[in-house]
Amino acid sequence: MAGKDNMLTDAEIRANLTAVQGRIATACERVGRDPGDVGLLLAAKTVPADRVAVAVAAGARLIGENRAQELAEKDAVLSQLPCERHFIGHLQTNKVNQVLRYVTCVQSVDRAELADRLQRRLEAIDATLDVLLQVNTSGESSKFGVAPHHALSLARDIADRDRLRLRGLMTIGLPASDPELIRPSYRRLREAAQEIRAAAVPGVTMDVLSMGMSADLDVAVAEGATMVRVGSAVFGARSLPGDHERGPVGDEP
Secondary structure, three states: OOOHHHOOOHHHHHHHHHHHHHHHHHHHHHOOOOHHHOEEEEEOOOOOHHHHHHHHHOOOOEEEEOOHHHHHHHHHHHOOOOOEEEEOOOOOHHHHHHHHOOOOEEEEEOOHHHHHHHHHHHHHHOOOEEEEEEEOOOOOOOOOOEOHHHHHHHHHHHHOOOOEEEEEEEOOOOOOOOHHHHHHHHHHHHHHHHHHHHHOOOOOOOOEEEOOOOOOHHHHHHOOOOEEEEOHHHHOOOOOOOOOOOOOOOOOO
8 A cells, every 4th residue: 555655635636636637628628529528547556545535525436446455455445435446457367256346347358268257256146247358559568458459359259248248448558758659559449449349249339448547648538538547646656666557567557
């Protein structure tokens, strides 16, 4: 969890949330989009539950977690608040049971094995789940996600599992200081969604494109993001070495 010395005040969190919402609105206006079509998910990795609660009280409704352990640790607080929790990290099959207790969406389905494990658990508890297919649009070997040219095939595979509702795609952009270098990653996700949409796979919708973070959300919105995942721009810099929105290798949001 974030260290106490690194915590922002309630007022700072509220001000940051307002500023990010303003950035989204400005980015939408620049390309002729309705700001209401772009959701804001707060990436809460290492952020204590009471700090997340401040953002929820200020109007945040989507919270993303990377780790099953943090979902459990924060549940006593967040389960009482008007927010949805999504899992945005790499999900190991042995963590499926734990994660499903807390979330309404898993954004990081990237292989048939995981889809199958989710399906079996959902059958056991008689439930359904929204999922996003994670696509590796940057081509980095350290990133999780299916290659863009395999996204349609995996979408068809997920569609065969009646407990999973495939709502769209998620990606983590190329890490770069220049947002323009990240743009091709987001364009590839939009193109992959268009290909899947054109295939008219039964039961599959491409309503959600989850892409863009604190540094590059403006470019993501321009390329069609319907959800941006923002952490540090609201909660401040992570306090643990290696902990940031893109996450250390093996624990990406």
